[in-house]
Amino acid sequence: MASILCSEDQFSCSVCVEILKDPVTIPCGHSYCMGCIKNCWDQTDHTGVYSCPQCRETITPRPVLRRNTVLADIVEKLKKTGPNRPPVQSYARPHVPCDFCPGREFKAVKSCLTCLASYCETHIMYHSEVATFKRHKLVNAIGNLEPKLCAEHQEVLEVFCRTDQMCICWLCIQVQHRSHDTVLAETERNMKQKQLGEIQQRIQERLKEVKELKQAVESLKRSACIEIKESDKIFTELIRSIEKIHTEVIELIGANKKAAVNQAEGRMKKLEQEIAELRRRNDELKQLSEIEDHIHFLQNFQSLCATPEAGDLPSVTVNTDISFGAVRKAVTELKDHIEDFCKGELVKITTKVNETAVYTLGSRSSDRCLKGKAFLPVKHFIYRDILPFWKDLTPQ
Structure with a gap:
């Protein structure tokens, strides 16, 4: 013995x-x-x-x-x-413990999704030596294997039901999900992971829009400032009787410049907020994509990949060539044709100012665009205040 x-x-x-x-x-x-x-x-x-x-x-x-x-x-x-003789290895805490080590728990190196158990270096050898266990699905050691198990059939979750958007086991396919669209969890994960590229593309599109809007706003500011100065020079050459119109036009340009800048800055703020949210989701999805656990990936992917609450902003076409040259020309013509100004040239000035836009709005799903005006209509201003004034100045 x-x-x-x-x-x-x-x-x-x-x-x-x-x-x-x-x-x-x-x-x-x-x-x-x-x-x-x-x-x-x-x-x-x-x-x-x-x-x-x-x-x-x-x-x-x-x-x-x-x-x-x-x-x-x-x-x-x-x-x-x-x-x-205990195996020579490190103790589990704070790592995933081996489910088969007696007494003190040793660090698990692999988890078996078939056995729903974690194994240390010693006990995992059985999965490489015994033919039956060689077919088991091994992943890096993970804790809490219970969510990988079907609550109804106690089988491993290996299938994804696209109809119900949930992870199921093979027995579920034969019962509740018999006629549903089902694929392997790994296949569905690979498909959904491709959506990461779509988010990154959206970020690049938003960054491009922000850059163009910033350039357009700066151009608008420079052009507006130049035109205010030029208009001031022209209007100061006019007689005192037209000083009221001079002041009204300056206020028109300044007020509408402010409205256009505020509108563009509001657009940039929304785009920057969406970019920040998309970057946060992109970072979380990148971290999620590094996890080998398909079930954990699928159970968390949908919430991270959902569309932001604000939804897609409409696309914009930025006016990168902003100029008030037409306004300056109209003001010069005003100087040369003062007698006819009240009938035609002031209307022309207003039209040209209203045509100056920072960007145009359009739906991302159609080609139909709506122009975002940088200046407000002043038709009521022309007929209410200017025409009576010029009527009094026109030679009889």
């Missing part, structure tokens, strides 16, 4: 690679921990075929497991007389 007890390997379970606990001997003669062999057979219970993990001998029906009392006594003596 002493010669037998000198070796722990003879009394180790080939599943957990530890000294046998509650040893049972199956019909082929091999012995295992009762919990280990029970867990192995539970995985194939739906097939009705059971086999030995070592010799692969098929056993049907499922044998009733009974504790091998003789082997249990030998194991107890071995524990008392022989050293219990």
Whole structure:
């Protein structure tokens, strides 16, 4: 007996690679921990075929497991007389613990989505040595495997139902989701991950719009300032009788410049807010895309990829060539044709000012554009205030 007890390997379970606990001997003669062999057979219970993990001998029906009392006594003596060699590895905390390490928990290096368990370096070897377990799905160690399990059938979630937008198991396809559009979770994840490129493209489009708007606003400011100065020079050459019109035109340009700038700045603020939100979502989706767990990815992808509450802003066509040259020409003509100004030239000035726009609005889904005016209509100003004034100045 002493010669037998000198070796722990003879009394180790080939599943957990530890000294046998509650040893049972199956019909082929091999012995295992009762919990280990029970867990192995539970995985194939739906097939009705059971086999030995070592010799692969098929056993049907499922044998009733009974504790091998003789082997249990030998194991107890071995524990008392022989050293219990723990595997050389780091302890689990704060990492994912191995589900099969007795006593102190060691760090798990892999998680099996088929067994729904995590394994350390020692216990994961069984998945590379035993043919049946080589087909299992292994990923880097992750905690809380319960969400990867179907709540109704207790099977691994490996399928995605596009009809109901949820992760399901293979049994769900045969029952609740029989006629639904279903694909492998990995396939759906790869498709959804392509949407990252669409978000990045949208960011680039918004950045381009912001840049063009900033350039247009600066051009508008410079042009408006120049025209105010030029108009001032022209109007100061006019007689005192037209000083009222001079003041009205300056106020017209200044007021509408302010309205156009405010409108453009408001547009830029909305675009910058959308860019910030898209960048935040892009960063979160990048982090999510690095996780190997397909189920975690799919369960969190939809909420991160949802359209922002503000929705898509309409596209804009920025006027990059802003000039008040037409206004200056009209003012010069006003100087030369003062007698006819009240009938035609002031209307022309107003028309030219109103045509100066920072950008044009348009729907992103159609070619129909609505021009965003930089200046407000002043038709009522012309007929209410200017025409009576010029009528009094016109020679009779």
